[in-house]
Amino acid sequence: MSSASVVFTPSGKRGSFPHGTPVLQAARSLGVDLDSVCGGRGICARCQVIHTTGEFPKHGLVSAATHLSPFDATEEKLVRKTTRLKSGRRLGCTAQILGDCVIDVPPESQIHRQVVRKEAEIREIKIDPVVRLYFVEVEPPKMEDPTSDLRRLLKALETEWELQNIKVPHSILEMLQPTLREGKWKVTVAVDHDGIMRGIWSDFREHLYGIAVDIGSTTLAAHLCELGSGEVLSSAGMMNPQIRFGEDLMSRVSYVMLNQDGEKELTKSVREALNQLSLEVCEQAGIQKEEGMEMVMVGNPVMHHLVHGINPIELGGAPFALATDEAIITPASELDLQLHQLAQTYTLPCIAGHVGADPAAMVLAEAPHLQEAITLLVDVGTNAEIVLGNRDRLLAASSPTGP
Structure with missing residues (x-):
């Protein structure tokens, strides 16, 4: 009987199994953490997995859509009559291995779910938020004065707060009049x-x-802050879902090189994860995610490019050319982020093609460029980065360390 190679992510466990072996059985034989409480009868729907397709040179295999059996009646019923089987997923107990494949076990399908916690360090900082709030009382309209609602609002901002030359986006104009009247001016x-x-x-x-x-290669961390005080209200973390496309950066770049629209798949996965994290930190703090006005992001060059939808293929080999080494300011809506409709994102600049925005943030926080003493800054992660120097000169380098 023919056999096939199967790789499970994020655990990285792999084995060879006869064609027709259920994914759940393969997972159990390898000790992969995949939940199931119904004895593999397709009832509990806890063994959901994601079949990742494409060419994976690191694993030495091609994972094709035909390498798992077609949807069976159990899965069709779950899709048609309930919402228990999520889009793009299969049941590990019914899907059978028909060829080489890469199988991702999402966090909610793991018995011992990974706990990712990255608490924010509290330190004294100078508060200078990009966005500020201003409460104003606007003159109601009068028959003898044809001035528009917007002009009277701008006049109130100038009179009460000395704000001038305010630019007003179209989306604000759309809600201006009902908002003024609802607030009784x-x-x-x-x-x-x-x-x-x-x-x-x-x-x-x-x-x-x-x-x-x-945005780390292996984990993502988010911290919700009150912009007026700088207080960190909540924190959350999760595994980077891009792991199913490759455990390290070069594996993910290889996936993009070898698979059409591969970069779009990786971009979509990390943006969905950012929305999930944003929702989690907002729920912890008891606010709506639409109240988020700003997002600041750091990450290594590959993560930096992918979250912005930039193909990272040039980072896969010398001379490791960046698409840009400038900070990027982008409306959150352009990155499919579900925050306030006029929220902005700010991504710190990468230092070089192999040194990302993480060390740029370290330098801002620790300010070695302002000190006489020589300082060594170390960011230990799947892709480790170091900065060494003082006010005279700073040197930066990076190296893969994991995962």
Whole structure:
């Protein structure tokens, strides 16, 4: 009987199994953490897995869509009549191995779910938020005065807060009049440091929120902050779902090189994870995710490029050319992030093609460029980076360490 190679992620366990072996049986024989409480009868739907397709040179195999058996009646029923089987997933107990394949076990299908915790370090900082709130009382309209609602709002901002030359996006204009009337001409507006109005509310608001995100090769971490005080309200972490495309950076770049639209798959997976993390930190703090006005991101060059939808293929070999070494400011909506409709993202610049935005953030936080003493900064992760130097000179380097 023919056999096939099967690789499970994120555990990295692999083995060879006869064609027709259920995925759940293969997982159990390798000691892969895959949940099931119904004895493999397709009832509990806890053994959901993701069949990752494409060419995987690191594993020495091609995982094709035909290498798992077609949907059977049990799976069809779950898809058609319930929402228990998520889109793009298979039941490990019914899907049978028909060829070489890579199988990802998502966190919710693991018996002992991975706990990723990265708490924020509390330190004294100078608060200078990009977006600030302003509460104003606007003159109601009068028959003898044809001035528009917007002009009277801008006049109130200038009179009460000395704000001038405010630019107003179209989405603010759409909600301007009902918001003013609902608030009985008393509203809170958000204005950023470029003079752009980013929000308007029909009540008194005193809090704005931002999310700081570290996009690591293996784990993601997010911290929700109150922008006015700098207080960290909640933190959350999770495994980077891109692991199913490759455990290390070069494996993921190889996946992009060898699979059409591979970069789109990796980009989609990390953006979905960021939305999941954003929702988690907001729920912990008791706020709506639409209240998030800012997101700041750091990551190594490959993560940096992928979250912005930039093909990382040039980072796969010398001279490791970056698409850009500038900071990137992008509307959150352009990155499919579900925050406030006018939320912005700020991604710190990468230092070089092999040294990302993480050490740039370390330098900002520790300021070795302002010190006389020589300082060594180390970021230990799947892709480790170090910075050494003082006010005279800084040197940076990186090296893979894992996962």
